[in-house]
Amino acid sequence: MSALLEVRGLKTHFHIRAGVVKAVDGVDFTLNEGEVLGLVGESGSGKTVASFSILGLIDPPGRIAEGSIRFKGEELVGASPARMRQLRGHDIAMVFQDPMMTLTPVLKIETQMVETVLAHENVSRKAARARSVEVLRRVGIPSPEDRIGGYPHQFSGGMRQRVAIAISLLHAPALILADEPTTALDVTIQGQIIAEMQKLVVETGTAMIWVSHDLAVVETIADSVAVMYAGRIVEHGPSGRVIGAPAHPYTEGLLNSIPSRTTPGQRLNQIPGMAPSVLHLPPGCPFSPRCRYAEPACETPPPIASVGPDHMARCIAPLNAEAAL
Amino acid sequence: MTVPHVSLENVSKIFTRKPDFAERIAISLGLPKPPEVRAVDGVSLDVAYGEALGLVGESGCGKSTLGRIVAGVHAKSAGQFRFDGKEEGTWTTKDAERARLDIQMIFQDPMSSLNPRKRIVDIIGEAPVVHGMAAARDKEKLVGDLMQEVGLDPGYARRFPHQFSGGQRQRIGIARALAVQPKFLVCDESVAALDVSIQAQVLNLFMDLREGRGLTYLFISHDLGVIEHLTDRVAIMYLGKIVEVGPTAEIFAGPAHPYTHALLDEAPRVGRGRRAYIPLKGELPSPLAPPPGCRFHTRCPHAMPICSAEEPKLDALSPGRVAACHLHNTTD
Numbered sequence: 001m002s003a004l005l006e007v008r009g010l011k012t013h014f015h016i017r018a019g020v021v022k023a024v025d026g027v028d029f030t031l032n033e034g035e036v037l038g039l040v041g042e043s044g045s046g047k048t049v050a051s052f053s054i055l056g057l058i059d060p061p062g063r064i065a066e067g068s069i070r071f072k073g074e075e076l077v078g079a080s081p082a083r084m085r086q087l088r089g090h091d092i093a094m095v096f097q098d099p100m101m102t103l104t105p106v107l108k109i110e111t112q113m114v115e116t117v118l119a120h121e122n123v124s125r126k127a128a129r130a131r132s133v134e135v136l137r138r139v140g141i142p143s144p145e146d147r148i149g150g151y152p153h154q155f156s157g158g159m160r161q162r163v164a165i166a167i168s169l170l171h172a173p174a175l176i177l178a179d180e181p182t183t184a185l186d187v188t189i190q191g192q193i194i195a196e197m198q199k200l201v202v203e204t205g206t207a208m209i210w211v212s213h214d215l216a217v218v219e220t221i222a223d224s225v226a227v228m229y230a231g232r233i234v235e236h237g238p239s240g241r242v243i244g245a246p247a248h249p250y251t252e253g254l255l256n257s258i259p260s261r262t263t264p265g266q267r268l269n270q271i272p273g274m275a276p277s278v279l280h281l282p283p284g285c286p287f288s289p290r291c292r293y294a295e296p297a298c299e300t301p302p303p304i305a306s307v308g309p310d311h312m313a314r315c316i317a318p319l320n321a322e323a324a325l
Numbered sequence: 326m327t328v329p330h331v332s333l334e335n336v337s338k339i340f341t342r343k344p345d346f347a348e349r350i351a352i353s354l355g356l357p358k359p360p361e362v363r364a365v366d367g368v369s370l371d372v373a374y375g376e377a378l379g380l381v382g383e384s385g386c387g388k389s390t391l392g393r394i395v396a397g398v399h400a401k402s403a404g405q406f407r408f409d410g411k412e413e414g415t416w417t418t419k420d421a422e423r424a425r426l427d428i429q430m431i432f433q434d435p436m437s438s439l440n441p442r443k444r445i446v447d448i449i450g451e452a453p454v455v456h457g458m459a460a461a462r463d464k465e466k467l468v469g470d471l472m473q474e475v476g477l478d479p480g481y482a483r484r485f486p487h488q489f490s491g492g493q494r495q496r497i498g499i500a501r502a503l504a505v506q507p508k509f510l511v512c513d514e515s516v517a518a519l520d521v522s523i524q525a526q527v528l529n530l531f532m533d534l535r536e537g538r539g540l541t542y543l544f545i546s547h548d549l550g551v552i553e554h555l556t557d558r559v560a561i562m563y564l565g566k567i568v569e570v571g572p573t574a575e576i577f578a579g580p581a582h583p584y585t586h587a588l589l590d591e592a593p594r595v596g597r598g599r600r601a602y603i604p605l606k607g608e609l610p611s612p613l614a615p616p617p618g619c620r621f622h623t624r625c626p627h628a629m630p631i632c633s634a635e636e637p638k639l640d641a642l643s644p645g646r647v648a649a650c651h652l653h654n655t656t657d
Binding site: 042043156158159186187188189190191192213215217219220254256257258260262264267271272275 | 490523525533547549574591593
């Protein structure tokens with residue numbers, strides 16, 4: 001497997017009146033072809049900004065301050081807007097949380113899908129429409145020949161998300177960024193969408209970054225998991241390891257906060273306090289003020305270090321570390 | 326048998342649209358009336374003193390409407406509502422006031438349920454002063470105590486809602502509800518908008534309050550993990566009807582209704598690992614035109630001919646446990 005996407009030292013900062021918001025502050029990861037990475041974090045951890053940075057969707061006052069994003073060896077930081085337009089939707093596609101954000105309410109699904117095909121390829125309208133119908137069928141929309149003539153408001157939330165996924169698949173992209181694609185959906189519909197995505201990823205060999213706050217959803221779909229806190233990845237590893245034997249106290253705290261893991265009726269082992277403002281990060285490890293294992297040495301920023309095979313954590317005293325390492 | 330804290334009998338809520346001028350003419354000429362939505366359709370449910378009852382279902386199943394009927398936000402269209410054993414129709418003004426104060430509601434989105442132009446001290450302190458539970462001069466102290474109880478710094482009492490984070494705002498909403506010394510809290514998706522670590526803090530607060538104040542809870546949520554953790558009994562709703570009720574532990578161990586089974590099966594849970602999904606087919610039918618017979622039969626993997634013809638009744642399966650499904654109908 002070769003690296004499809006290499007992100008090195010990515011820093012995306014927002015310059016606002018109150019100061020510099022370091023939304024993403026040094027993120028590194030590598031994604032192989034066909035790999036599914038779960039990017040987990042709470043609101044404000046920088047997970048969405050990180051994925052928007054990959055697509056070049058950061059608008060002023062935000063900008064990529066430092067770092068490199070290599071997609072199939074090509075540098076995306078500083079690439080021309082024209083080149084990014086070529087890549088977006090063709091090689092890298094995105095599925096957003098709210099499908100109403102990707103679909104315009106005033107155009108038919110058909111118009112929107114055909115337009116997406118024609119933006120990247122010189123084919124006839126008829127061929128573009130045929131392909132659109134085909135992908136709609138693949139994502140499980142019943143009688144796609146008829147439904148393609150409908151407007152977004154005629155579709156339910158789950159069906160709209162299927163349309164959004166279908167649009168992302170039109171050009172068989174090498175990478176799909178999915179930003180909380182099931183968060184707005186009901187449990188049974190979420191199950192349908194996850195099943196659909198699992199199937200599609202295997203069928204097409206597409207790599208995917210699944211951004212979510214829900215560790216349980218991520219575990220069902222991802223090969224590896226990266227946990228973000230205050231703009232940095234604090235733990236990254238195979239999903240079984242990260243969730244089964246977390247190395248970073250924050251990951252452990254997140255897992256302990258999930259009600260179904262504690263005996264019903266017992267107090268949850270909560271993380272005290274709340275996420276720090278990215279404008280005023282505490283010195284050293286940003287998690288240390290909430291960490292129950294904090295020690296004086298935490299006042300210097302910890303480097304990211306290996307804690308097991310393919311498993312890294314940004315903590316000076318990682319939990320569950322393998323003795324051999 | 327002891328009197329339940331809150332008891333619903335055959336409660337329905339029908340939402341209709343008022344016909345406009347042209348439609349009124351059309352109706353008078355014999356055309357059909359605009360469609361009505363039966364958001365809640367003949368629901369009977371008891372909540373005992375000190376109990377935490379969970380209400381689970383997908384969007385549009387009527388769980389929020391039912392919660393609002395209990396909290397007095399919506400008036401019911403039909404059926405009987407009893408509080409402390411007294412039916413709503415027989416309430417005196419005093420009974421009504423007591424019921425409305427005793428049952429308080431905590432909403433999903435704390436930002437849209439707090440007045441952005443008011444200071445916290447007024448948001449929390451207004452109701453007890455209006456209702457004569459506290460003198461105006463004691464307001465600051467009362468608010469300070471309440472803020473302490475829900476884990477907020479009383480020094481922030483003069484601030485406005487926008488100066489707080491989502492989790493803190495939810496605590497303000499809880500303090501406001503507690504200010505009138507309620508006995509019964511209706512929590513409508515009260516932790517759904519919060520991050521996992523903050524959600525855990527608020528859930529702990531709910532559990533502490535239950536112990537400290539002996540509250541009764543009606544906890545409405547789509548998150549099965551939260552329900553399993555917090556409640557003693559659970560009721561599952563589908564398209565305006567209750568399909569299963571029973572002790573939470575029993576239902577989570579062995580659901581009787583196929584819909585409950587599907588819900589539990591599909592909720593992603595940490596620790597199950599990567600797995601293939603066998604999702605439930607189809608979507609929730611429109612409540613404007615619910616399917617005949619059992620409302621779940623269009624999506625049910627066990628559907629039989631009888632399911633589309635006859636509506637199943639809630640049958641007792643074991644003490645305290647009922648389900649509305651023809652699979653369990655042993656009487657005929």
